[in-house]
Amino acid sequence: MQVTIKVFRYNPEKDKKPHYETYQLEADPTDRVLDLLEKVKGYKDGTLSFRRSCAHGVCGSDAMRINGSNKLACKALVHDFGAKITVEPILGLRVIKDLIVDMEPFFDNFRKVLPYFINDDPAPEKERYQSQEDRERFDDTTKCILCAACTTSCPSFWASDEYLGPSAIVNAHRFIFDSRDQGAAQRLKIMNEIMGVSRCHTVFNCTLACPREIQITKAIGEVKKALMTGSLE
């Protein structure tokens, strides 16, 4: 099939402001949007710049806006969008070039939530035991690949990138609800700060945007509840 792909372009070394370029391509309905971008880059315009690596939705490099919603280009198939596809950078982060945005504010927020295991007891010789139920409790939020599709779909984050954003809260949740971890109190304190979970107004954009299908709004709700009740039950 013939596909028209309209791509956001911005080269800071040449352009005063961004513009769109349109390319016609022959495509298969099961092609990934990433395949189209590769073809554009290979045959139409080598200057088109975007990040990509694994090409099957696990590395988190290629989050972008496709026909208005945040997707991974490698998990977005042509037949889901039809013959006219518009590709733009994710919102709320500075565009560096074409589809590449500055990820630093996003990773800064990630680093703020103590996104690592805290347990100062001496480790046993073998594993720390954990029941299957306790392991299941935080399973969903271990899936996060830090692609930023959720955070950059969030109106509160658009308003201020100081807001921790859904992804950072998901990663806090992953540890807060891990029965082996001892850092919940410290993290909940961070969650309770002005740029923490109170900025979430349950718009659900994040949940819809997540390519890993993490129930993000639910996870944020669980963190809010823990703050209100003082309990992790």
Add this chain to the structure above:
Amino acid sequence: MKTHQFEVLVVGAGGAGLMAGLYASRTAKTAIISKLYPTRSHTGAAQGGVGAALGSSEEDHPEWHTYDTVKGSDYLGDQDAIEFMCEEAVAAVYELEHMGLPFDRTPEGKISQRPFGGHTNNVTGKPVMRACHAADRTGHMILQTLYQQCIKNNVTFFDEYQVVDLLMTNGKAAGVVAIEIATGEMHVFQAKAVIFATGGHGRIWEITSNAYAYTGDGVAITLRRGIPAEDMEFFQFHPTGIYKLGILITEGVRGEGGILINGKGERFMEKYAPTVKDLASRDVISRAIYMEVRDGNGVNGKNYVYLDVRPESVNHYAALDGRKRPDGSPFVVTGEEILSKLPDIVDFCRVYLGVDPITQPMPIQPTAHYAMGGIPTNQFGEVKKDENKTIIPGLYAAGECACVSVHGANRLGTNSLLDIIVFGKHAGLRAAEFSKGADFQPLPADPTAFAQAQFEGFLKGDGRENAFDIAMEMKKVMFDDMGIFRSGKGMQNALEKVRELKERFKHVRVQDTGKIFNMDLINAWELGNLLDLAEVTTVSALARTESRGGHSREDYPSRDDQNWLKHTFAWVNETGKIELKYQPVTITKYQPKARVY
């Protein structure tokens, strides 16, 4: 040009690089340089598990793991290194758990394990549960956990810096040259010790499970600096890639009871591996699929077969095999259990194939997957400069870019994740220790000259050739003639084609002449790496007149221990000619014998 100084530099931020960085940074001033954000690394795509004889649910021993790995390697692995890895495995997996890795659990709360190809109870010969897993995203969890620990320990990162050259002075490592991708600026990193952990090069082949980033940068850079590459002819084709796309479908599917079915509806692995059947080694199964397709037994006459994990199929064949749970009850699964153990596989199939593996079989074909060969090292990550095991002071390698060799001619599933945590750690420890007793080597007068020359070439080409076309032609010929089965004639054809492509590559001119995120330029350089490694792989393979593990020749169908129980060392000399030498395999306990599954 900016310069930096660190005692230890790690190049690459996948599992091996992060582990090396974590350990080195405890005692030495360390930085990790990566062309990707660390969590984008290809470790994150590993699915099924990490191998260690924990014995969570049934009897197991590191010695059994060692023997299975030796046998899996088709006796080309160095047995001292394999023994070391399998012994270290148990503590290494517990260490990951102590770092917070969310392994799945047994009903008692221990780390859950599943069967995997080639891992056996050495007494009964039946599959053993040795793969420690976190659903089907074990690699993702390892990558995330190690990155989290690096944040916790304030490890220094240079993210999105493409390392393009290794600096050597007086025969010792002196540092690296890197391009800051965001600015296009060249940086010189001076160091006492350099650890390459740059991953594999599976992008040489058309159908591949490998990331775009897997362009063999470390091996290509070291080859250009006169360092050999070991056993490059051995590249693993994973039996179960998604048809046409090559996306990995974990062996864990078969560990959970999935079976391979040909176009006639037959469970064909019974013919090829009567004891372990669908859980034979990967090379064995990939060849079996190839032969089924060749004999007209592909599905609908095409070049694929089915991987079937529908509960009714799993339960049917588990009953025929007499498979039991660890508690002695019959092995019976439900759709929900499959979904909970293999959520990503189910998702991939739904997204890319429109197939629901709970109710439909998955169309699969073998896919280029893993480099057994690479930069020659010993078990401490120290790089060997020749076939006599001479060490290059200050230079280390670990993970897929390295060849220890623990995988020999064919890697067992779960041993790649094990390799990165064990050898990443030891390379980090050894490099830090070395840096304490060493001085910085002086940098060459013009440290970026060699790298600059390579990159300027891409701006000066006459533009007659298109890099995308060259890449496609390389991938095709390498998949057709340097794939699962090889022949002298086919390999010769591949070699001539790759050499032609290398000539044509000189005419490529990148369109992007800017500084900022010039991916056009970086990708062109990466393609040059792939072409170099494709040639070395083919030359190494042509010389080896036998079949062993991942190197299967139709014109030399048998293993030849008399002449070929040895590692290939390939050098690219100054005129670009490839020279080969050989190093004997280290054998400790296990004499080579026929390999039957």
